[in-house]
Amino acid sequence: MGGFAAVNDDILQNILFRLPASSFASAACVSKSWNKVCDRVLTCPKLASALSLNPSLPDAVKEALDKVLSKPIRPQFAIASIGLQFSLEAAHQIITERLGSKVPVVTNAACGIIGRDAITNTMREVRWHMIPAEDGSVSRESEEFNRGIVLIVGYLPGLKVDSIPLLRPKMEHRVTMVDRFMMDIRNYTVSVSGSVIPAGVIMFGDQHIDLTPVLAELDCVMPEETVIVGEASSRFVCKTARNSEEYNPDLYFFDAVALVFAKDKNKPPVLACFNLVVLLIHSDIEFWYGIGETRFHATLSTGVMPFGPELKAISVTAKGTECSWLTASMNGYHQILDSQRLLDDISEEMDDEAADLYIGVIQKRPSSLELEKMKLRTYLAFYEVLGGDEEYLVVDGVGIKPGDTFLFYHSDSATASSSCLNAFEKLKVLKPAASSSRNPYSNMDSNGGVFGGLLFSSHYRGETYFDSFPIYSNFPGTPLAGIVCNREIGRDSTAASMWQEAKEESPARCSLHVCTTVYLVFVYVPPSPNLYIN
Template structure:
């Protein structure tokens, strides 16, 4: 009888593993024995994703939901990225209604989407590169024009051994200039401590509001979180979110949401025999520094949008003619479409731990908007007199070379996943985190700049190494990717004999968040 029962369980597991997600959920409620078999079916982590370019929002949502829910999964979180022409509110409602009331969901508007088509399973990488006003003007024209900025990519995850929830960065409506960074960090710590028994989450996927300067926020997060906590995301977005407890409605009347973090924390009640999910990050940058090192002499901020600064060569006092400087740069550039930035080295104390006297060094990018005889005008605020900077320009050769480096990083991870050799994560990816790399890769989430390369350029490093693994990508304006190695500034800083600056907010960069699974050891 025992042998027959075992065979029956195997047959039942085979049947249940073929059910769509909703039927699988019902089957898990039939009996304790069926529930136990369902747990066996989903004993490993799982990511599923799908993309649709259907110009009808309800139809596009239906296509991706049917695809991701076509096999067993218990949705633990979901991220939906939609084109700017789609209604953010309607898309969020359609997705949350289908995924159940306790699934944390983030829906964001994006400049493009990357993933496999829900109907054809072909890889697609779409960059619309249109702002909302242009899209609105085009929407009344031809069918082709009206289809711009219409599409969705959805990724749904189940990560046994981890707890996941959304935590917002609040700004009081009564004090609209005061962003509650301290509370944000405390909320992340409190949530992590409540579910895992420690204060450090395994990973954070962060979405910042397009009107919020995320540079100081990311500097504080980087200071407060240990090196092993992976941090990625989109710093300039429009988003809606729902928490697992669905409790944010009570604070909507009192606060704006400047950002939302999807927090992944270890489960202190993890069942015996469950393996470990690990997060790996690598970057592909597309900017190159050039010219002499300059120093900001005076800085004037216009609200929270732009800065006017005068500059001199570092070590000299003569104020440079900014317009002449920009003209000289323009003459040197072969490509008129090249984007120009300044990379500013900022040495700042932590406001979270002010008792610590040492300064941390960060690199912050600011897009150059123009200039006149006296002032250089850049997008964003936060530069101080005395900060040093270099000019950076977007560069396709750098992007191509860096993309190949990302491919090689992931190739090492692929080798580690099929080898008994245990690799340090810093051997696997330049900006990774989370311990040894000996595990099976089961998915990837990308954050790619909308200024970068041609189709299939940025997704190539992952899908070439892991062609069968799910992949979803968000095309954004400012990419978050914690780079504790200082790879963006290492040549500049090492030439000066200084430690590399840390950088979490990038331009012209693709950030790859790769997830792997390490089975439990035989002793467990």
């Protein structure tokens, strides 16, 4: 009789798994036995994503939501990236109402979206461009584009998730509360995991805020195993799971928001019982009660190349918060360079006239969290070159100081292509050595593995790249979503390594990139079948 009941549970589980999320939720209320079977299905790791290019905001959001909720899922978090012509607030409201008040959601405006079409299931990479009309208004052609959404919803076994904002008081609008931001992340992580170390952080920053020093602090505070990725320069709205009054938007600007993933100290142990053992004997499915572990793996594909001699900033004048005018000399010399002549020489040397030009500046700054110790952070910050004259070099952004050294960088298709292949090889090692039986209730083999991916790709890389290739080709059929960004967040100590090797200095850290794609994959490690409790 026990064996028959187990087989019935197996059949019921197979049927319930195929229900849409709303019907599945209703089925969980039928009886205790059905609820137990439903709970078993929901303990599987799950990432669901969908893309819609429907020009109607309500229809596009509905298509994406219907697709991600077409199978049972217990949403822990959601990230929605929408076209620039959609209303951020309207899209966010529809999504949060559908997913519920306890699910942290971040909705941001993107320069493009990557994912599988909700209707056709085909892989799409879309990069939008604003096309201004002659009078400065947005043209009708632009209105037809810049519309769409990619939505990703996830459940990660063994982890807790919430959104933590980086606040700036409206009464003191120049003071970003970095110390409180770090403390809020720490307090949340300790409360749910008992540890100060989160498993991962996905950040979104406001387009008017320079996150470089904030990311430098975060990179220093967080251990290497904590993955930090995201989009640093966009518009976003967010909702926390706690609905804390401490984050009152009437009192604060939200300069950034971090989705913080922390290990769940209260996750249930691995359980095994007689019925489960019978289930395993009577089927080819290796499936265990209990919660395994979700791990993050990240890698980068860069598209810029350093060149030329090392230069030093001599004087710097910031024009508001928009740009900086600086004079420069070759490091070790005093003569001020003719910036216009320098740019002309660079233009003649570059093979690609359409290449974008940047300076990568090594910045050594005291920590805002440890001012009394005068501890310096060393990091690499990129600034786009806007132009120059006989005296001044003009770059986008502020933060450069006299004495900072820098190199020129230019976007390079060959570098982007080769580093994309390198990313493919790095992710390839995560593929299981041998395929085992397929677990029908998740996106992976029964021995675990990659069950989803998220990528942040620079819109400067153009439309000639298939940036999803490293994840898409290694893990076909795995849910995948991508955001085309203005500035990409990803921890990396190699960006300035070639520059500094000759000096035998420890390389500057770089967390904010240009012309780069940052890849994040979610890997599930199931509980060991040798560990069980009667």
